[in-house]
Amino acid sequence: MAQINEHYRRLAAGYLFPEIGRRVQAFQEAQPDAALIRLGIGDVTLPLAPAVVEALHTAVEEMGTEAGFRGYGPGQGYDFLVEAIREHDYAARGIALAADEIFVSDGSKQDSGNIQEIFGAACRITVTDPVYPVYIDTNVMAGRAGGVDAAGRYAGITYIPATEANGFSPEPPTQPADLAYLCSPNNPTGSVMDRAKLTAWVAWAREHEAVLIFDAAYDAFIQDPELPHSIYEVEGARECAIEMRSF
Amino acid sequence: MAQINEHYRRLAAGYLFPEIGRRVQAFQEAQPDAALIRLGIGDVTLPLAPAVVEALHTAVEEMGTEAGFRGYGPGQGYDFLVEAIREHDYAARGIALAADEIFVSDGSKQDSGNIQEIFGAACRITVTDPVYPVYIDTNVMAGRAGGVDAAGRYAGITYIPATEANGFSPEPPTQPADLAYLCSPNNPTGSVMDRAKLTAWVAWAREHEAVLIFDAAYDAFIQDPELPHSIYEVEGARECAIEMRSF
Numbered sequence: 001m002a003q004i005n006e007h008y009r010r011l012a013a014g015y016l017f018p019e020i021g022r023r024v025q026a027f028q029e030a031q032p033d034a035a036l037i038r039l040g041i042g043d044v045t046l047p048l049a050p051a052v053v054e055a056l057h058t059a060v061e062e063m064g065t066e067a068g069f070r071g072y073g074p075g076q077g078y079d080f081l082v083e084a085i086r087e088h089d090y091a092a093r094g095i096a097l098a099a100d101e102i103f104v105s106d107g108s109k110q111d112s113g114n115i116q117e118i119f120g121a122a123c124r125i126t127v128t129d130p131v132y133p134v135y136i137d138t139n140v141m142a143g144r145a146g147g148v149d150a151a152g153r154y155a156g157i158t159y160i161p162a163t164e165a166n167g168f169s170p171e172p173p174t175q176p177a178d179l180a181y182l183c184s185p186n187n188p189t190g191s192v193m194d195r196a197k198l199t200a201w202v203a204w205a206r207e208h209e210a211v212l213i214f215d216a217a218y219d220a221f222i223q224d225p226e227l228p229h230s231i232y233e234v235e236g237a238r239e240c241a242i243e244m245r246s247f
Numbered sequence: 248m249a250q251i252n253e254h255y256r257r258l259a260a261g262y263l264f265p266e267i268g269r270r271v272q273a274f275q276e277a278q279p280d281a282a283l284i285r286l287g288i289g290d291v292t293l294p295l296a297p298a299v300v301e302a303l304h305t306a307v308e309e310m311g312t313e314a315g316f317r318g319y320g321p322g323q324g325y326d327f328l329v330e331a332i333r334e335h336d337y338a339a340r341g342i343a344l345a346a347d348e349i350f351v352s353d354g355s356k357q358d359s360g361n362i363q364e365i366f367g368a369a370c371r372i373t374v375t376d377p378v379y380p381v382y383i384d385t386n387v388m389a390g391r392a393g394g395v396d397a398a399g400r401y402a403g404i405t406y407i408p409a410t411e412a413n414g415f416s417p418e419p420p421t422q423p424a425d426l427a428y429l430c431s432p433n434n435p436t437g438s439v440m441d442r443a444k445l446t447a448w449v450a451w452a453r454e455h456e457a458v459l460i461f462d463a464a465y466d467a468f469i470q471d472p473e474l475p476h477s478i479y480e481v482e483g484a485r486e487c488a489i490e491m492r493s494f
Contacts, residue, residue, distance in 0.1 A: 001456035002425040003367030018322030025321070043318040053311035057304060064300035071290040074272070075265030106353060117388065120250030141364065178249040209248035 007143040012152040017041050017133070042188070077104025089245060095232045108217045108246035112181075113138040115213055115242060119179060126177035128170045129159040130188055132215070135181040162189055169193045172204035179211050180204075182231075185218040192227045198234045205240035212237070217246040254390040259399040264288050264380070289435070324351025336492060342479045355464045355493035359428075360385040362460055362489065366426060373424035375417045376406040377435055379462070382428040409436055416440045419451035426458050427451075429478075432465040439474045445481045452487035459484070464493040 020040035028036065048056075062068030076082065082102050090097045105111050113134050116125075125139050136157065139145050146156030153159060158177050160170040168191035172180070182201060184193040193201075205212045214231040222229055231237045267287035275283065295303075309315030323329065329349045337344045352358050360381050363370075372386050383404065386392050393403030400406060405424050407417040415438035419427070429448060431440040440448075452459045461478040469476055478484045 002370055002458040005365050005367055008365065021322055041319060044316075045318070047313050047316035048307075048310045050311065053307055056307040056310075060295075060300055060303040060307065063295045063303075064297065066294050069291075069294035071292070072288060075268055106357070110353065110357070118252050118255065120252055123249055211249040 005141065007141050007145075010140050010145065010148055010154075011137055012140075012148050073104075076100065076102065085245075090230065090232065093230060093233055095230060097232070108215070108244050109134065111244050112213070112215055112217075115244070116142055116144070116179070119211070123178040124156065124158070124176060126158040126160060126173045126175070126180045128162045128182065128186070130162065131159075131181070132183055132187045135183075135213075162186070162191065167191060169197045171197070172201050176208070177210060178208075179213060181213045181215065183215040183217070184228075185221050187215075187218065192222055192224075194226070195228055195234065198228055198231055198237075202231070202234045202237045202240060206236055210240065212241040214241050214243045216243055219245065252388065254388050254392075257387050257392065257395055257401075258384060259387075259395050323347065323349065332492075337477065337479065340477060340480055342477060344479070355462070355491050356381065358491050359460070359462055359464075362491070363389055363391070363426070366458070370425040371403065371405070371423060373405040373407060373420050373422070373427045375409045375429065375433070377409065378406075378428070379430055379434045382460075409433070409438065414438060416444050418444070419448050423455070424457060425455075426460060428460045428462065430462040430464070432468050434462075434465065439469055439471075441473070442475055442481065445475055445478055445484075449478070449481045449484045449487060453483055457487065459488040461488050461490045463490055466492065 017040075024036065024038065024040070028034070063070065070078070079099070081104055082099050085102055085104070086097055086099065112132070116123075116138050121143055123144060125135075125144055127135050136145065136154065139157065140148075140154065144156055145154035148154050158173050158175045160173050162168040162170050168186065168189045169184075180201065182193065184198075185191070186193075201212060204210070212231065214237075216230060219229045228234065231241045231243050264287075271283065271285065271287070275281070310317065317325070326346070328351055329346050332349055332351070333344055333346065359379070363372075363385050368390055370391060372382075372391055374382050383392065383401065386404065387395075387401065391403055392401035395401050405420050405422045407420050409415040409417050415433065415436045416431075427448065429440065431445075432438070433440075448459060451457070459478065461484075463477060466476045475481065478488045478490055
């Protein structure tokens with residue numbers, strides 16, 4: 001007889017975003033004239049930029065011709081794309097990465113959910129709080145989170161509050177942890193970790209042989225030239241950090 | 248200290264397709280003039296059809312305008328797409344599915360890898376042999392496969408040979424199993440399970456309270472009108488089968 005993954009029963013309230021979606025839809029059907037201010041899912045609000053539209057048209061044309069068509073690419077991504085990432089996201093910031101250190105996947109969201117699978121079930125997780133729910137829920141499903149309290153917090157996860165006092169950029173935890181999720185610019189607070197803060201996290205990870213999962217999906221929003229776009233701008237990060245980026 | 252998922256160590260030879268890709272690339276670099284007949288990865292060989300090119304151009308235009316732009320869709324997929332799937336893949340074949348029984352994901356390959364996560368770690372797996380490696384390797388990574396022998400076969404997985412004698416469409420196993428992966432039209436053999444064979448599998452699953460994971464990614468290649476395109480064409484399949492499809 002097939003059994004389900006019992007860890008799913010511990011998901012606090014179903015996955016948060018679909019639940020918000022369902023409630024919004026039900027409310028809108030009941031109140032079709034109500035103007036809704038959405039503070040839940042941070043959806044995109046503007047159409048694609050003309051340069052993106054043009055590039056997509058060009059790519060579609062390419063894929064429609066025998067000469068331009070591309071089938072399955074190499075497992076870690078097309079060379080031209082890997083090289084563009086090396087150059088623009090890394091070399092331009094003084095970071096030397098080898099081509100085989102870059103993996104092109106099908107999206108930053110999938111990666112931030114899937115990455116935990118390469119780690120052992122006993123790894124202790126720490127997150128800054130508030131936190132992008134994907135980091136928590138995927139670890140709940142994998143059985144690393146333990147029991148949940150009435151507030152929806154898991155006994156097996158160390159939450160580090162992001163508060164006005166710490167500039168919404170927490171210091172590393174004092175409790176033991178093996179995997180830390182960092183998101184900078186942060187979802188949902190918008191705060192960006194500065195070089196000093198990132199340096200403290202890298203030192204913590206190296207001291208404890210922990211791994212930092214650094215989600216830089218929103219780095220395009222950084223305007224202050226002093227703020228780091230990549231954790232690899234910090235020395236020693238290559239020993240302890242996996243960075244996720246987005247287009 | 249962070250630990251890795253030890254189950255990965257049991258992956259027989261790395262994931263098969265990237266390994267084939269690496270060997271082909273190395274050979275081609277060494278022998279740039281050699282004409283290669285590829286019997287490994289079944290790559291696509293023709294450019295996109297004009298109707299697809301046109302639809303993609305239209306969609307790109309839509310996404311470039313304020314009126315046509317779509318942000319995040321509903322968690323289970325856009326209504327217009329779910330309805331089109333209900334109508335063309337199911338209702339047209341006499342299968343009545345509710346909209347909330349259809350999940351639009353980011354691809355059949357990801358689904359066939361991810362689906363095992365909703366099941367318990369103790370579930371026993373059965374596959375037809377030869378088999379699409381994704382079914383095996385994702386269960387190896389999840390710890391359901393056990394030890395591997397010299398031929399690359401796992402002690403915890405029941406392999407059912409697809410042979411000329413059974414028309415490359417095996418019968419259900421006589422050994423106990425809780426989850427069965429079926430792929431029809433089959434990757435890699437190309438054989439299609441007929442209604443009698445599918446009926447036998449559904450009866451087996453119902454008798455043993457097992458779940459069938461039915462991968463219909465290649466159903467567009469079926470030409471014989473007698474052959475089923477969906478396992479839900481067989482009565483009782485709704486009780487025991489998850490079907491995956493592809494565009």
